[in-house]
Amino acid sequence: MSPLLEVHKLSRFFGGLRAVNDLSFTVSSGEIFGIIGPNGAGKSTAVNLVSGVTKPTSGKVRFQGTDVTGQPPHKLVQYGLARTFQSTTVFGNCTVEENCRRGSYLARYPGFFHSFFSTSKAGEMRQASDSRVAEVLEWLDLHRVRNVRAADLPYGAQKTLGMAISLMAWPKLLMLDEPVAGLSAAEADNVRDTIRKIRAEGISVVVIDHNMRFMAGLCDRILVLHHGQELAHGLPQDVLSDPNVIEAYLGRRYVKA
């Protein structure tokens, strides 16, 4: 079986800076794949390249066997590749429910004409999407706060809502950019449970973070990125005991100790 996502020798240069250089990895169906690395290692650029936010300088991205390199994000969502953002995860000014409605463009929007005249097609799509919103809110335990303004939610719940918005498009693969940055340990555990729930539905997940403890307990496989390049790649316990990785993270003097 061919992998869900194949990234082949992906590179992005900003001027002379090689933000990501020759990055290759694959993600299979139902897998939680982690990309880890110190700040400035190029993790966010890597997500941006795969999700179409930034165009790669060279390299290929294949999704379910189709070449999707350089496609804009809204096209990639149609293929089934969704993502969340590190900072702007939600629409702060509207309710949790409205956030999810906005996330369900593909299922909900019947086109300008149908929407303008509120045709029966528009009504059907709206109903279907509303029931899916209710379903997802229940699934991720957000239904009790569905009428709360997103900006009034605790930070951890906002991160969960961010995932809910992306899940409205029924992706096959969800990419999460630093889902636990700025969260307390308890909130991070909640997010980890949510990610596992998402995987249990058969959705593959790519997680980007620099928190080793969080990533080791969550991911099936981990890739370590350092100065835009792959430093190590494999099972969490192997990768995290790799002396190169420890050196990159903690500095040379910790390697022997």
Added chain:
Amino acid sequence: MNSTAETVPVISKVRLGRSTSSALIGGGIAIVAALAIMPYLLDERFFYHIAILVCFAAIGASSLHLIIRTGHVSLCHAAFIGVGAYVSANVVMKLGFPFVGGLVAGTLAAAGLGLMIGPVILRLTGKYFVLITFLFGEILRMVFVDWQSITGGANGLSGIPAPAPVFAEPKYFYALALLAATACVAVCGRILSSETGRFVNAIRESEQLTECVGVPVIRTKVMIFVIACGFAGFAGALIAHYARYISPPNFGPLESLNLVIMNVIGGMQTLVGPLLGAIFLVLVPEFLRGYVQLQHIMFGVILILVMAFLPAGVVGVKDWVARRMIPHDRRGEQ
């Protein structure tokens, strides 16, 4: 997750907001309806004239409101009105088409121009969009002055015929203008209240996030921009055949700015804002007739005061537009 869910009280803030905004819309409709009937009660030529100007301003301001709702403030909207006016006047006067032909041609010309520049300029973020539309408006104004065979140059075009002889009388033209303004405002309102409006709001609040849930952001913005420019051209055609004389200053940067002001002082949150702004900006100068300088000075002072001290009166501006203009790193991520 359960614990966080329970600690947050479910507030009905949003419902509250909705009821006040529907009261506002209701009040707005009542005011507009009253103003619509008023000239007929007063039955005086001057009042018909003022009411017609309000209708034109309402089309201009509400169509600009569509663009503003996508998060872009255009400073060349009056130039698109000018395109509609000149095209319609030429189609009727030089090509001999009836008024309806001019109206359609003017609308299409402005929409077409919007379609040409929209995909390029709508990629720019807030402040650069303001700058580029300011320059584009200035270029169009220069074209209006320089392309003498079509526009009559700085002297303008005169002798433009009325839509039909009967409409030369303001009393009857007002009916036409009122119908046009109502239709335009209704279409704008319907677009914003439909599913399209939901995703327009989403685009304004976070373009990146919206793109990443599958919304074709540029295409949606271009569509709204083209519709708005089309309405501007439509208004221009009506203006040309009402005023019967048009010249470049009618469509210059000051006029574009006036349309922005209508949106700003009326409030950018709902469609009622630009309508109230349009009424205010047409009526007040009439009270200050004969004091043209004072009138401009007063507008300037109002602009300063509103922008400096009433961000709550123009809730939208601060929250929607300013946010997109503040560089990312200043936003404070937490």
Added chain:
Amino acid sequence: MLSMLTNPTILGQIVVNGMSLSSIYILVALGFTLLFGIMRVVNFAHGEFAMLGGFAMYYLYAVFSLPWVAAILLAPLAVAIPALFLEWLVFRWFYQKMFQSMIGLLGLSIVMIYSALLTWDAFERNIPAAFDGILRFAGVILPIDRLVTIGVSALALGAFYFLMVHTRIGLAMRAAAQDVEIAGTQGIDTRKIYRVAFFVAILLAALAGALYGQVYAVSPFMGERPLFVAFIVVILGGMGSIPGAALGGLILGFTESFLGTFYGGSVASYASFGAVILLLIFRPWGLLGKPE
């Protein structure tokens, strides 16, 4: 056209015109970009301060008959010192609020234009030339008033350079232009920086207006052109970039002088507007600015 280019008279004319236009443009644009870089204020009223500079020059030199040197020194001060009151009354509310500043200061621009119209009238006033005559140099004819414009601007730009590079306050201003928040935490008094930057910006604009008014004429509407110039120059060079303003001013001045000589002013305007629009599309942060 090639033969025209090799003609020393025409070439000299183009260069001198280009230099004098550039120097006025740079004066206007420097202040504009300073206000933007430090306070994040888009000063739509910048041209009106140039207009006031023109009127100040008109009164000092043409009406009160002060010596030219005294007039050109006093005119900018006569505008910039009272303008500090406007800074307190209007500008300070818009610091670090880019969008609000655009609309609010457009309002200020309207207020200033129409107040000027109430005070004076719409007619153009001429400031008599202080220096006529020409200088012949190596077969090239150089109008002296243009040379004086270039000289005065060069002195002002030199003083500005000294202020920015060799004084503590200049260093603080450059730090604030880089990042106001960091500058604030470094113990720099931002309120003071703002006031100094505003004063300098208005001083430069008023000087430009005084020079411009002497070459052309003085009227309440004369600020429109300097504002456009500031706009174009600053977009060209990059919003907030001081070297960018200098580069942009040179490019615009020489383009206008060159195209204006061969094809007329209208073509020059279209070309510069078109170029700036293209630049905005492909490189919105300008030639020397930083992408955000």
